[in-house]
Amino acid sequence: MGRLHEYFNFHSIRTHMVLSFMLLISMIVLFVSLVSYQYTVRDFENVSIQYTVRLLNEINASIDSYVQNMKSIAQVVVGNRDVKELMEFYVTTHDKPLSYREERQVLPELRTAVMAHLDTVKNTRSDITNVAVISKFQDVVLSDPRKEVNTFSEFNLSDWYLKPLSNKDEIIVTPSHVQNLIQGEYKWVITLSMAITNNDGEVTGVMVIDLNYRSIEAICENAQLGKSGYIYLTDDKRNIIYHPQQQLLYSGIKTDLIDEVLKMDEPFMRRDTKTYVRNRSAITGWSAVGVVNTDELLTNRVSIIKFYFYLAGWALLVASVIAVIISTTITKPITILESTIHKVEQGDFTVQSDIRVPNEIGHLSNTFNVMITRIKKLMESAIASEEEKRKSEIRALQAQINPHFLYNTLDAIIWMSAAGKNEEVAEMTAALADLFRTSISKGDSLASLHNEIGNIKSYLTIQKMRYGDKLSYGIHIPQDLLGLMTPKLILQPIVENAIYHGIKLSPTGGTITIGARRTEKLLILTVEDSGVGMTEEQTARLFEPKENTDRGIGVINVNNRIRLSFGPEYGLHYYSEPGKGTRVEAWLPLLEGNRREKDV
Secondary structure, eight states, rough: HHHHHHHTTTTHHHHHHHHHHHHHHHHHHHHHHHTTTHHHHHHHHHHHHHHHHHHHHHHHHHHHHHHHHHHHHHHHHHHHHHHHHHHHHHHHHHTTTTOHHHHIIIIIHHHHHHHHHHHHHHHHHHEEEEEEEEEEEEEOEEEOOOBBOOOOGGGHHHHGHHHHHOOOOHHHHHOSEEEBTTTTOOEEEEEEEEEOOOOOOOOEEEEEEEEEEEEOOOHHHSSTTTOEEEEEOTTTTSEEOTTHHHHHHTTSSOOOOOHHHHOOSSSEEETEEEEEEEEEOOTTTTTTEEEGGGGGSSSSSOOHHHHHHHHHHHHHHHHHHHHHHHHHHHHHHHHHHHHHHHHTTTTTOOOOOOOOOOOOOHHHHHHHHHHHHHHHOOOOHHHHHHHHHHHHHHHHHHTTOOOHHHHHHHHHHHHHHHTHHHHHHHHHHHHHHHHHHHOOOOSOOOEHHHHHHHHHHHHHHHHHHHGGGGGEEEOOOOOOGGTTTTTTTSOOOHHHHHIIIIITTTTTTEEEEEEEEEEEEEEEEEEOOOOOOOOHHHHHTTTTTOOSSOHHHHHHHHHHHHHHHHOOOOOEEEEETTSSSSSEEEEEEETTOOOOOOOO
């Protein structure tokens, strides 16, 4: 009882639609009863069209099965090892003279094996007139060794040869045509062709199977469409695949409404005393067209009084208006919900559906509102999670400090103190204090270029005191750029890398030059050294992750920090040659002094 109540729930869309169709059908049936003869004629026509549609469906199914079977045969040919080897042989020896062994033994043996395989395939079906394989350099191997290739054939310009060469995964099926590949044979055939590939997937040739019309003709002629009815096949390009009178069509003696049939929107079309019914195959893309002589349906057709036509016309008009009104009433909530969903599709997750009707659409609207609310919360949670993850990564990268520098500096301070160089000890200690004050300071992740240069000066002061005359440096920054913002501590790892892996390895020492320039969209900081330089291979490995070593970690750190903060279009760029030094460019966005990124 509960299921019955659910099925006939008067608040459901299903019930509304059933009642609407019942009302429409009842009105039509009422008027059909008043004009029974006229509709009897139409019934005969409709029955004939439905029969023709079913018949065409069966024909299409038979032809689809036939074509699929032929494609399977084609796969057998192109997959044959001897066929592949022969095509590969023709391709690889195209521009080379054949040796005695290849000419006298290998090639004849391969050709004989391939011919035997092709002949076996040809003899499997009576509707196969010819099987051949053709290399991409137009070497032809026929299934029958007694036949010769027509020297006047222009097969290399045909679609069945050209298309497989550029579409190796597609099986080409051509419309009917006269095949002139074989000397002395000019048969009407349908050609099926497919690319032959080698083990590397490269196209080496084309397999071609020519089919006569026995199977297709048998399928089409077994269908009965009255005494004068017939069936023909066309493809989507309006080429005739099969027609019982195709030779008359090609010669111009007979015409048919092929163009009009392929353009019609309805499944059938009436012209004069004929009805054309079309059914298209989704597998082959071919259209089976049935031509029925309407006069054969009713031999004693009687004229119908115009009054009944007018009455039927008005009845259909009223039914159409009622159907439109009812369908509009039913679908209006769906239209409103669709509009709301479209806003969500455009990215507005603040919308809510206001449909309040006691049926399935109302329930769907409530579910939609709950879903949008949950999606919005999930998106906000995901964005917050990703932002926190990004900040954590930047904090971890920024916290990496190489301890070796601290050890070496303290060691140098001890050495200078022992030597009585108190002024140098004081200067180096002050520089070290300034450097680490900047490194461990909290607050913004950005610093002005002025502060960053001050930090690198402290670092270079320490290194200059350690290396003496072996290291010299220069800093050339335009005054108008000092107020721009940069990520903190990005120059020190680059300069450190230049000293330890460039200048330190040079027997004569070297110079480090720091500069800056701006473009329309970038602030570019440069660090150049006159050290030993690097090869292209060493430069290419700079940003690869290092294991069990700290060499280059600072540079990777800087590059990752810049990209995490601003995006993949920014970062470090190295230019170097062995013996000519190295230039590093740090590409940064233009950030004015009043812009601050939150603490990361």
